[in-house]
Amino acid sequence: MSNLLSVENLTMQFGGLTAIDDLSFDAKNNQITSIIGPNGAGKTTVFNCLTGFYKPTNGQMFLHKEDSKISLRKYTDFKIAYVAKVARTFQNIRLFPAMSVLENLLVAQHNELMVASGYSLFGLLNLKTYRDKEQLAVDKAKYWLDIIGLTHRADDNAGDLPYGDQRKLEIVRAMCIEPRLLCLDEPAAGLNPKESAELNKLLKFIKTEKQTGILLIEHDMSVVMGISDHVVVLNYGKKIFEGTADQTKNSKEVIEAYLGVDE
Amino acid sequence: MEKKDIIQSFKDSLFTGLIALALFGPIVGLRTASKGEGLFITPQWGVVFLLVGLCIVGRFLINLNSARKTEITFFSKFTSKFSAITEDKAKHFAITAILFAVVFPFLPFTDRYFMDVAIMILTYIMLGWGLNIVVGLAGLLDLGYVAFYAVGAYSYALIATTFGWSFWICLPLAGVFAAFFGILLGFPVLRLRGDYLAIVTLGFGEIIRIILINWYEVTNGPDGITGIPRPSFFGLPFKRSPDEGETSFHLFFNLEYSTMHRIIFLYYLILVLALITNYFTLKIRKLPVGRAWEALREDEIACKSLGVNPTNTKLTAFAIGAMFGGFAGSFFATRQAFISPESFTFIESAIIVAIVVLGGMGSQTGVVLASIFLIGITEMFRDLEQYRMIAFGGAMVLIMVFKPKGILANRKPTILMHGDKK
Numbered sequence: 001m002s003n004l005l006s007v008e009n010l011t012m013q014f015g016g017l018t019a020i021d022d023l024s025f026d027a028k029n030n031q032i033t034s035i036i037g038p039n040g041a042g043k044t045t046v047f048n049c050l051t052g053f054y055k056p057t058n059g060q061m062f063l064h065k066e067d068s069k070i071s072l073r074k075y076t077d078f079k080i081a082y083v084a085k086v087a088r089t090f091q092n093i094r095l096f097p098a099m100s101v102l103e104n105l106l107v108a109q110h111n112e113l114m115v116a117s118g119y120s121l122f123g124l125l126n127l128k129t130y131r132d133k134e135q136l137a138v139d140k141a142k143y144w145l146d147i148i149g150l151t152h153r154a155d156d157n158a159g160d161l162p163y164g165d166q167r168k169l170e171i172v173r174a175m176c177i178e179p180r181l182l183c184l185d186e187p188a189a190g191l192n193p194k195e196s197a198e199l200n201k202l203l204k205f206i207k208t209e210k211q212t213g214i215l216l217i218e219h220d221m222s223v224v225m226g227i228s229d230h231v232v233v234l235n236y237g238k239k240i241f242e243g244t245a246d247q248t249k250n251s252k253e254v255i256e257a258y259l260g261v262d263e
Numbered sequence: 264m265e266k267k268d269i270i271q272s273f274k275d276s277l278f279t280g281l282i283a284l285a286l287f288g289p290i291v292g293l294r295t296a297s298k299g300e301g302l303f304i305t306p307q308w309g310v311v312f313l314l315v316g317l318c319i320v321g322r323f324l325i326n327l328n329s330a331r332k333t334e335i336t337f338f339s340k341f342t343s344k345f346s347a348i349t350e351d352k353a354k355h356f357a358i359t360a361i362l363f364a365v366v367f368p369f370l371p372f373t374d375r376y377f378m379d380v381a382i383m384i385l386t387y388i389m390l391g392w393g394l395n396i397v398v399g400l401a402g403l404l405d406l407g408y409v410a411f412y413a414v415g416a417y418s419y420a421l422i423a424t425t426f427g428w429s430f431w432i433c434l435p436l437a438g439v440f441a442a443f444f445g446i447l448l449g450f451p452v453l454r455l456r457g458d459y460l461a462i463v464t465l466g467f468g469e470i471i472r473i474i475l476i477n478w479y480e481v482t483n484g485p486d487g488i489t490g491i492p493r494p495s496f497f498g499l500p501f502k503r504s505p506d507e508g509e510t511s512f513h514l515f516f517n518l519e520y521s522t523m524h525r526i527i528f529l530y531y532l533i534l535v536l537a538l539i540t541n542y543f544t545l546k547i548r549k550l551p552v553g554r555a556w557e558a559l560r561e562d563e564i565a566c567k568s569l570g571v572n573p574t575n576t577k578l579t580a581f582a583i584g585a586m587f588g589g590f591a592g593s594f595f596a597t598r599q600a601f602i603s604p605e606s607f608t609f610i611e612s613a614i615i616v617a618i619v620v621l622g623g624m625g626s627q628t629g630v631v632l633a634s635i636f637l638i639g640i641t642e643m644f645r646d647l648e649q650y651r652m653i654a655f656g657g658a659m660v661l662i663m664v665f666k667p668k669g670i671l672a673n674r675k676p677t678i679l680m681h682g683d684k685k
Contacts, residue, residue, distance in 0.1 A: 051568065081570030088568050096561035099554070100676035106551070107558040108569045113551035123550040124543075138680065154680035177570055 003064050004029045004213040005050075005181055010059035012045055012237075019045045021237040023059070027181070027230070032207055032214045034224045036248075037234035038258060043217045044091060046234075047183050050215070051088045052080035063181060082111055087179035089170045091186050091217075097159025101150060101169060104158050105141035108176035113137055144172040148202060164195035168202060175206065181213050182206065188220040196220060200227050225249065233257065272326030276319045283318035287311045360631065364534055368527045378526045382533055382598065384638045386591055389537035391618040391630035393587030396544055398616065399625035400553065401580035402560025404461045407448070407468025408615050411441040411585035413475060413607035415592025420488040420602055421481070430494040434593050441589020442582040444471075449581035453574055456563070468612050475604040487603025493525065494532065494597050501525035529598050536594060540587045541627055547583070549677045556580050557625075557677075614638075614655075621662045623669025632670045633662070 005027040012020040020042045027033040035043050048054040050061055052075055061072040063084055072084055080086045096104050106113065116133035117123035123130050145151040148168040153161065158169060167187055174182055184203075188196050204227055206212055218224045224231065224245065231248040233241040235257040241248060248254055292311040295302050367373060367381060390412065397405045418440040419433045448467050452460055475482045482488070493501060496512050503520050505511035512528075513520045547553045555576045558566050563573055596602050618637060622629030640658045644651040662670060 053564075078567045078570050078572050081568055082572070090565070090568075094562050094565035094568070096558045096565065098561055098674060099557055100678075102678060102680050103554055103557075103676055106678065107554050107566070107571065110551050110555050110558075110569065110571045114555075117550050117552075120547060120550050120552050124546055134678075138678070142680065151680070155676055173569070 002029050003027075004031075005215070006062050006064070006069075007046075007050075008060045008062070010046070010049060010061065011057050012042070012049055012054060013057045019237050020049070020056075023234070023237070023239050025232045025239060025242060027213050027215055029211065029213050030207055031229040032203060032216055032227050033230045033232065034216045034218060034228040034245075035232050035234060036218065036224055040236075041234040042237040043234055044185060045237075047088060047185055047215075047217065050080075050181075051086055051183060052076040065180075081177055081179070085178065085180045086183065087174035087177050087181070088183040089167075089174055089185055089187060091189065093163075093166050093170055095158040095166055095170055095173070098157060100155050101145070101158050101161070102138065102141055102154045104169065104173050105144065105176050106137055108173045109137045109140065140176060144175060147205065148172055164191050164198075167191060167195075168199065171199075171202065171206075175210070175212070179212055181215060183215045183217075185217050186219060187216070188218055188223045191220075193222075196223055199223065203227055269327070272323055275326055276323035279322040280315050280319040283315045284311070287314045356628065361538070368530055375523065375526065378523070378530055380639070380642050382526070382530050383642075384634050385530070385533040385537050386595060387615065387618060387634045387638050388631055389533065389540050389591045389594075390588060390615045391622065391634055392537065392540045392544055392627060393584050393591065394615050394619050395625060395627065395630055396547075396556070396587070397580050397584035398619050400544075400548065400560065401556040401577065401584075403452075403577065403580060404457065404616075405464045405581075405584070406461050406609075406612050406616060407464040407466070407471075408584070408588055409607045409609070409612040410448070410468040410471035411444060411588030412592040412595065412611065413471050413604070414444045414585075415441045415589030416596040416602050416607070417475065417482060417488070417592075418589070419593030419596045420491045423492050423597075424488060424490060427492070429498075430492070430593075430597055434590060437593035438586040438589040441592065442586040445581040445583075445585025445588075446578050448585075449578045453577055465609070465612075468607075468609060472604050472607050475607070482604075485604060487601055487605070488596075489601050491596050491600045491602065493600060494528070496528055501528065529594075533591075533594055533598075536590055540590070543587075544627065552576065552579060554677060617659060621659065621666075621669055623666075623672035625674055626669065626671040629669055629671035636662070636670075 003026055006024075007026070008024050010020055010023045011018065023042075023046065025033075035046060037043055045054065049056045050072060052072070055076065056073065062069040063072055063086065070084060072080065072086065075084050081088075096107065099107070113133065114120075117130045118127075142151060142154070145154055148165070148171075150161070150165055150169065153165075158166065161169060167190075171182075171184065171187060187203075188199055191199060200223060203214060203216075207214055207227075216224070216228065228245045231241075231243060231245055232239060233248060233251075233254050240253045240257055241251045243251070288311060291314060292306055292308055294305045294307055296305050297303070364385075368378060390408070393411075394405065394408045397403050397408070415437040419430075419437040422428055422433045422436055423430070448464065452463050455463060476485050478484070495501070499510060499512045499515050501513075501524050502511045503513075505514065512518075512524055518524070548557075555566070555571050556579075558569075558571065559573060559576050559580075566573055566576075595606070599606075614637070618630055618633045621637070622631070622633035637655060637658050641651050641655045644654040647654070666672070
C-alpha cells in the first residue's frame with residue numbers, strides 16, 4: 001500500500017499555546033487512518049492545517065502523487081480542494097440548507113462545470129456541450145445519492161433532511177470533488193447505532209472502491225475500532241501512540257490519556 | 264380571552280399613545296408658517312390628538328388580535344391566497360403581467376401621469392432585479408447600490424454630452440463602467456459579511472455622491488449635467504421640427520406630433536431593459552456561477568472546502584449587479600435629460616433594498632409586486648406631499664407584519680432530478 005499523506009514535524013502555535021507539537025504520521029492510500037484523542041487534543045487543528053484553514057507554524061505536509069509529491073503548505077483556502085484535491089467535512093454540518101440536495105452535489109462540481117459552461121458564456125447561449133456536461137454532473141450526483149439511498153429526496157432542501165442523512169450527504173458531497181484525501185471531522189457525532197453502522201458501510205465502500213485515502217477524527221469508538229486500519233492518538237497536541245486498532249485498545253498510554261493515571 | 268389580557272393590552276396601547284404623542288407633538292403639532300415678516304408657529308393640536316388616538320386604537324386592536332392567537336385577518340388571508348396563486352401558476356402570472364405591461368400604454372385610461380408612474384415603477388423593478396443578484400442570490404447586503412445607478416447615469420451623461428454618441432453605444436459603456444465600479448467596491452469588502460459589509464457599502468454609496476458633488480470640473484458639481492441627449496427611435500428623433508437633413512419619428516410614420524410618442528418609447532425601452540435583466544438573472548441562476556452565489560450565501564466556509572473560489576464568485580456578483588444598475592442609470596439620465604447628485608441619495612438605496620427584501624429575497628416576481636406596492640402606494644398619496652412617506656412606511660410595516668419573509672418567499676431549485684411534480 002503506497003503512502004498518500006505524510007505529515008512531518010507539524011507544529012501549530014496560537015500565541016503562547018501550542019495546539020500541535022511536532023506531530024509526524026503517515027496515511028496510506030485506500031486506508032482509513034483515524035486520529036483520536038481526548039477533547040482539546042488538537043485533532044481538528046490538524047485538519048485545519050491540512051485543509052488550508054490554518055497556516056502551520058512549522059513542519060511539512062506532503063501529498064504523494066504517483067512518483068511526485070506536493071506540499072500542502074503551498075495551497076491555502078479553496079485551492080486545497082481545487083488543486084490538491086483534499087476534501088473535508090465539518091464537525092457541525094455545513095451543508096447549503098436552503099438549496100436542494102442535488103444542488104449541493106452540483107456546487108461540489110463547480111470548477112468542472114464552470115469550465116464546461118465557458119465561464120457562463122456557453123451556458124447563457126445554452127450550448128449542447130454544456131448541457132451534456134451538466135447531465136454528467138447530475139449523473140454523478142445520482143450515483144452517490146443511490147449509494148446513500150437519498151435519490152428520492154434529491155429535489156428537497158438539504159436542510160429538511162434528517163440529521164443522519166445530512167451527515168451522509170456532506171460526505172458524498174465531499175466525494176463529488178473526486179478527492180485523493182478525504183478528511184472527516186467526527187462524522188458519527190449525533191448518530192444513532194443504526195446510522196453509525198450505515199456510516200461504517202459507506203466509509204468502507206469509499207475506501208475499497210475509490211482511489212481515496214480517508215483521515216478520520218472520531219469519538220465514537222465503535223466506528224473507530226470497526227473500520228480503522230491505522231490509529232494515531234493525540235494528547236495535548238503530541239502523538240502518544242500509533243498502531244492498529246487492536247494495538248490501540250490495549251495500549252497503556254492511550255488508556256492513561258483517556259482515563260487518567262492511578263496515583 | 265381573559266380580563267387580564269384586556270387590561271394588559273389597554274396599558275400597552277396607552278404607552279404607544281405616549282410615544283406617538285412625543286413624536287407627533289413637535290413634528291405635526293407645531294407648524295411653522297411665514298406671515299408677512301418672519302416665522303410664526305401655528306399649533307394644530309387637533310390633528311395631533313387625532314393621530315395619537317388612531318395609534319392607541321390601532322395598537323389596542325392589534326393587541327386584542329394577537330391575544331386571541333389568531334393571525335387570520337383579511338390582509339394575510341388575501342396575501343397568502345395571492346401568493347398561493349402566483350406560486351402555482353408562476354408562469355401564467357408572469358405571462359399575464361408581461362402582456363399587461365405590453366398593452367398598458369394603449370389602454371383607454373392610460374394618460375401621461377400613469378405612464379410616468381409606470382416608467383418609475385419599471386425603473387425600480389429593474390434596479391430591484393439587479394440588486395437581487397447581489398442581495399438575494401449572493402447574500403451580500405449592499406446598501407450603496409445607488410452608487411452604481413449614479414455611475415451609470417453620469418457615465419452616460421458625460422459620454423453622450425462630450426462625444427455625442429448615440430444612446431445605444433453609451434448604454435453598454437455605462438454598464439461596463441458601473442461593473443468596473445462594482446469590482447472596485449468588491450475588492451475591499453471581500454472579507455466582510457453581514458453588518459460590516461452593509462456599513463462599508465453604505466459608505467461607498469455616499470462617497471460616490473460626495474465625489475459627484477465636489478468634482479466640479481468633470482461632474483459640474485451640485486448643478487448637475489443638463490442637455491443630455493434623448494434617445495432616438497433607431498435614428499429617428501422625437502422632435503416636432505427635426506434639424507436639417509433629419510427625419511423625425513412622427514414624420515417618418517406619418518403621425519400627428521405628440522409628446523406621448525417619446526414617453527411610450529421610453530416606457531418600452533425600460534420594459535425591455537428590465538425584462539433583459541430578468542431573463543439574464545433567471546438564466547444565470549441555473550448556471551454554475553449562479554449556484555455558487557447561492558452556496559456562498561448559505562455557507563462560505565463550506566464553499567471553500569469544495570474548491571469554489573469565493574473571491575471570483577463575489578466579484579462577479581458585484582460586477583453583474585452593478586452593471587444592471589448602470590443600465591438603469593443611463594436610462595434614468597436619458598429620460599430626465601438632466602441629472603444631479605440630488606437624485607442619488609441614500610434613500611434611493613434604501614428603497615431598492617426594501618423592494619428586494621420585502622419582495623422576498625431572491626424572488627423575481629416578489630420584486631415586481633413589492634415595487635408596484637411600495638412605489639404605487641407612495642404615488643397614490645402624492646397629494647399629501649411630504650406626508651406620503653408615511654404611506655411608504657405604512658406599506659413597509661404592513662408587509663413586515665403579515666409577510667415577514669417577504670411577499671413571495673419560496674425558492675425553487677435550479678435543477679430537478681425527478682422533474683416537476685405538479
